[in-house]
Amino acid sequence: MSFDVDLFVIGGGSGGVRAARIAAAEGGAKVALAEESRMGGTCVIRGCVPKKLMVNASVLGAAVADAKAYGWQVQAGGFDWGHFRKALEAELDRLENAYRNTLTGAGVTIHDARAVVKDAHAVRLADGTRITARHILIATGGRPFVPDIPGADLAVTSNAMFHLDALPKRALVVGGGYIASEFACILNGLGVEVTQYYRGPQILRGFDAEAREHVAAAMQAQGIAIHCNADVARLEKVAGGIRAHATDGTAGDFDLVLYATGRVPNSAGLGLEALGVRIGARGQVEVDGYSQTSVPSIYAVGDVTDRVNLTPVAIREGHAFADTVFLGRPTRADHELVASAVFTQPELGTVGLTEEEARAAGPVEIYAATFRPMKSLFAGRQDRMLMKLVVAADSRRVLGCHIVGEGAGELIQLAAVAIRMGATKEDFDRTVAVHPTVAEELVTMRKPVR
Structure with a gap:
């Protein structure tokens, strides 16, 4: 049977791009990739990269104070969010173009459209175009999760944090994971009054307990009001901004409410379950050690598989997939002893x-x-x-x-x-x-x- 392409990748994030490039450039495969949003995926466009740049910006105020202590005659002015945001968006444009050039340079055909899986060897683009493929790779990543509470539409997720019109004066960050804790520190460093709610006993669940305590104590010493064993019952719009009613009966008014209560695999609506691809309870695409699903021609890598949800791991998984399927080198991505960093302060x-x-x-x-x-x-x-x-x-x-x-x-x-x-x-x-x-x-x- 002949196919339009050897490989069709759904998702232009780090894992999908690596798989597409290696399969095309080193494996000689005919490859197409579809991305419905911006090339580069969560990490490059709305995650690790812009977040780290915000971290860099947020620590410079303290650096100016340190410089004065070291004898430099300096004075910090106000932080210009508009200037920073413009520079940030220019950098994201540059990175997106770099990802595109990498793919096209390797011979990959890019479709700026949503794609869904129609059968074991075919996908359909948003405009109705049908493309057949010997192999299909799902690399659609994850998406922020917001619980279903009254007024949930008043909150934003991490996706919106890099494009705010202006910095808030008062912010509530809901969640205790690394994304929530990082943004609490970023906003605090940029001069925002920050409150953080987490429903568990201590932030950064899953990390070493002594390290968690150390980070939390330092954040509180810097002025972040961390409330553990606390959650939001409902949000409502009031004259003073957004009122958050907590589960303990208290309430507070904020200009911004950021929900960072975890991420879920972005597998819905791709047509996978109808084909017999096994999907887990959290929505993760279930795969074996070689990233192969229960349908032999369909594979999945990255956060959509909910294994180790880190960008470098997705890249390793994408490369291992290409090595296995197109270069004749069966390779398992190793998920042991993966180092990570949380860019709190x-x-x-x-x-x-x-x-x-x-x-x-x-x-x-x-x-x-x-x-x-x-x-x-x-x-x-x-x-x-x-x-x-x-x-x-x-x-x-x-x-x-x-x-x-x-x-x-x-x-x-x-x-x-x-x-x-x-x-x-x-x-x-x-x-x-x-x-x-x-x-x-x-x-x-x-x-x-x-």
């Missing part, structure tokens, strides 16, 4: 097991240090940094590393290499420290704290 970098996970698996030793870094100490700030290693008592292997403080995201990448290679605590100990740095604490902790 302070940052949290983590890889491997939390202390709680490790203790459940066997005896461990915990090496931890908290200290005031030289840079902020000299500037008179009370910041404290946390370095933590989780070590197996028997094998001495370092099972997890958790860092809270400035540069944690950069530091954890290098720690992840050592831990991935099976480094022991004694390997860390034998490594000579780089002085004076905060990173030297990772190799100078000699006695376990517990």
Whole structure:
């Protein structure tokens, strides 16, 4: 049977673009890709990249204060949101064009349209065009979840945060995950009065408990009002803005309510279930180790599969798919020991097991240090940094590393290499420290704290 293309990719995010490029450029496949929104997907257009640029902007006010403490004659003016937003949108345009050029340079045909799956070897574009394909790859990512409460339409999600007409004076952030906590810190750093509601006992569920406590305490010290075991019962429009009625009977008025209560796989309406593709309870497309669905010609990668929902993982999955199907190199994407960073203020970098996970698996030793870094100490700030290693008592292997403080995201990448290679605590100990740095604490902790 002949097909119009060898591969049709639905979704122009990081995973889909990588798969399309490798299949076309290295595998010699005829490839088409459909994206109904902007090329680059969530990470590039409405996620990691613009968020990190907002993080960069939000820390500069404190940097000016530090510069004064170091002797510089500087004075911060007001933050110009309009200037920043214009520059941000120009950068996103540049990145989108770069993604397009990468695809077209590899020979991929781009369709700026929604596509749905019609059968095991065919898709239909929004204009009715039918395209047959030997293989179909679903790479549609995820979408923000907003619970069904009265007044939910008054709230915004992270998708809208980069295009606000103006910064609010008072903001309520609902949620306790990394997206909610990052935006709480961003807004606070830009001069917004921030309140954060989270229905659980502590923000950043799933991360190391000691690290979570450290981040939350620092956020509160910076003026963010964190209310745990709290949720919104309903929202209503009032003269003073948006009134949020909490489940504990209290209420507060805000100019902006941001819901960051998690994301769900973006699989609805693609026609998959009708074809027999298994869909999980959260809407995730279920796949095997090679990203193949229950319909052999249909694959899926990235957040739509709800495995490890990180951009670099989606890229690895997309590359592994192309290697397997088009280059004759069966490859499984490895989801073990994936490092990650939370760009709160302070940052949290983590890889491997939390202390709680490790203790459940066997005896461990915990090496931890908290200290005031030289840079902020000299500037008179009370910041404290946390370095933590989780070590197996028997094998001495370092099972997890958790860092809270400035540069944690950069530091954890290098720690992840050592831990991935099976480094022991004694390997860390034998490594000579780089002085004076905060990173030297990772190799100078000699006695376990517990």
